[in-house]
Amino acid sequence: MPAVVMQRLAHVLTASQFDRESTDALLDRASQLHGIRDDVLAGKIMATLFYEPSTRTRLSFEAAMLRRGGGVISAEDASQTSSAVKGETLEDTVRVVGTYADLIVLRHPTVGASQQAAAVSPVPLINAGDGSGEHPTQALLDIYTIRRELGGLDGRHIVLCGDLRFSRTVHSLVTLASLFDIRFSLVSTPELTMPPEMVASLRDTGAKVTETADINDVIRDCDVLYPTRVQTERTDVKYDANFVVNKALMQRLPDSAIVMSPLPRREEIDTEIDDDPRVAYFRQAANGVPVRMALLESLLT
Ligand code: CP
Numbered sequence: 001m002p003a004v005v006m007q008r009l010a011h012v013l014t015a016s017q018f019d020r021e022s023t024d025a026l027l028d029r030a031s032q033l034h035g036i037r038d039d040v041l042a043g044k045i046m047a048t049l050f051y052e053p054s055t056r057t058r059l060s061f062e063a064a065m066l067r068r069g070g071g072v073i074s075a076e077d078a079s080q081t082s083s084a085v086k087g088e089t090l091e092d093t094v095r096v097v098g099t100y101a102d103l104i105v106l107r108h109p110t111v112g113a114s115q116q117a118a119a120v121s122p123v124p125l126i127n128a129g130d131g132s133g134e135h136p137t138q139a140l141l142d143i144y145t146i147r148r149e150l151g152g153l154d155g156r157h158i159v160l161c162g163d164l165r166f167s168r169t170v171h172s173l174v175t176l177a178s179l180f181d182i183r184f185s186l187v188s189t190p191e192l193t194m195p196p197e198m199v200a201s202l203r204d205t206g207a208k209v210t211e212t213a214d215i216n217d218v219i220r221d222c223d224v225l226y227p228t229r230v231q232t233e234r235t236d237v238k239y240d241a242n243f244v245v246n247k248a249l250m251q252r253l254p255d256s257a258i259v260m261s262p263l264p265r266r267e268e269i270d271t272e273i274d275d276d277p278r279v280a281y282f283r284q285a286a287n288g289v290p291v292r293m294a295l296l297e298s299l300l301t
Contacts, residue, residue, distance in 0.1 A: 011118040012126045012295065015136040015175040023179060027144045030287075030294040039069030044300050046072050047101035049093065050128070051079040051108045052233070056263060057128045057138070060288035061105050064296055067289070073101060079109075091120045098122035102300055106130075109233070124299045132166040132234055138262050139172035141291040143180075145284040146224055149258045153180035156223040161187035161215055161243045162268050164194040166231035169262040171198060173226070178205040185210045185218035191237045192230070215243055219252050225259045227268045239268050246270035253278065260284050 018026075046065045048058050054076075062072045075082045082093060090108065094117040097104055104121060106114055107128040114127035114134075129135045146153055158177060160170050164186055174184060174194075184207055186194050193199075193211065202209050210218060219225070230239045245259060250273050253259070261269060261281040273279055 011114075011121070011124055012136055012299070013114050013118055014127070014134050015139045015172040017136070018140075018176060018179070020179040023140070023143065023176065026140065026294050026298065027147060027291070029297070030144055030290040031148070033290040033293045036290075036293070037067045037069075040297055041065060041068035041070035041300055044070040044103070045101045046070060046103045046105060046296065047097045048072065048074040048076065048105045048128075049078050049082075049097060049107070050074075050076050051084070051106075051113075052129065053077075054107055054128070056285050056288055057107065057135075058105070060285075061126075061128070061137075061292050061296075063289050064292035068293055068296060070296070070300075090117055094121045094125070103296070126295070126299075129168055131168070132171075132231065133168050134172045134175075135168040135262070136172045136176070137288075137292060137295060138169045139176040140295070141284065141288045142169070142173050142226075142260065142262070143176055144291050145260060145280060145287050146177075146258075148287065149280050149283070150223060150256075153177065153182060155181055157183045157185065157218075157221055158224045158226060159185040159187060159215070159218050159222045160194075160226045160228070162228040162239060163192045163230045163235070163237075164188045164228070165192045166234045167228040167262075170194070170226070170228055174198070174202055178202055178207050183208045183210075185212065185222070187212055187215045187218065187243060189213060189237070189240050192235075213240075215249070216252070219249070220254070222253060222257050225253060225257060227259075227261060229264065229266045229268050232266075239266070244268060244270060245273060247272050250276055250278070 104125045111131040111133035118125045258280040
């Protein structure tokens with residue numbers, strides 16, 4: 001593993017911990033790990049502590065660990081089956097689990113929970129989603145997917161639409177993507193706009209940012225269309241039907257563009273487009289494994 005990647009990182013809590021050099025080095029390494037099974041992490045144990053549901057994040061972390069020869073212990077429904085039910089604090093849980101495992105992957109409904117947990121964790125801790133806060137490893141695999149699909153990020157136009165207020169994947173993605181020369185279009189209804197301080201931070205990086213409620217304003221020269229479902233765990237606002245990615249909308253999308261999604265999808269992506277070659281979201285989900293293989297290697301070796 002290129003030593004530059006994680007020397008400074010004990011924990012992975014936010015996309016803002018990464019610079020362009022460390023991102024490129026990590027993703028270069030991920031590109032070497034497709035289909036690889038080895039024993040680089042033999043003897044190491046990863047604990048997945050998930051207080052919120054997950055398919056991709058937990059299972060791709062676990063697959064990544066197993067493919068590198070490591071072991072996994074899991075509390076996959078920790079809010080129901082761990083001693084949190086008996087009133088144990090997150091801090092006490094992490095202090096103890098950190099004596100069983102060499103690394104903890106944590107998903108929690110509370111913004112800032114991963115920082116709180118990392119403060120007492122005796123082992124590296126990875127934020128696998130903290131409420132509507134961040135999901136930095138999703139951003140890593142998103143950037144990796146854009147690189148892989150389009151050959152690079154500089155000069156690209158990324159259109160994010162849907163729930164930009166509560167979607168942690170979007171929050172981490174714009175932070176990481178702003179390391180590159182990217183134009184962002186943020187498409188949402190007024191109830192689901194990106195938090196103003198986040199938009200201001202994005203503009204402070206020098207990125208060009210357009211905010212609009214009309215997807216037709218920005219789709220014609222889009223390189224990456226990234227719809228996100230409404231986070232129904234955190235709001236009862238409805239998804240705007242004008243943003244549904246269906247065959248009619250795909251006709252207005254350039255042939256060279258791709259459609260990405262962190263998944264799961266709900267109504268924002270019509271299954272009728274799944275066979276379109278521009279649909280990248282299942283390839284994107286698969287990319288979670290090599291990216292997390294590289295990340296685990298960098299934190300544990
Ligand atoms: N992208 C993502 O976080 O998916 P899961 O909720 O299934 O982990």
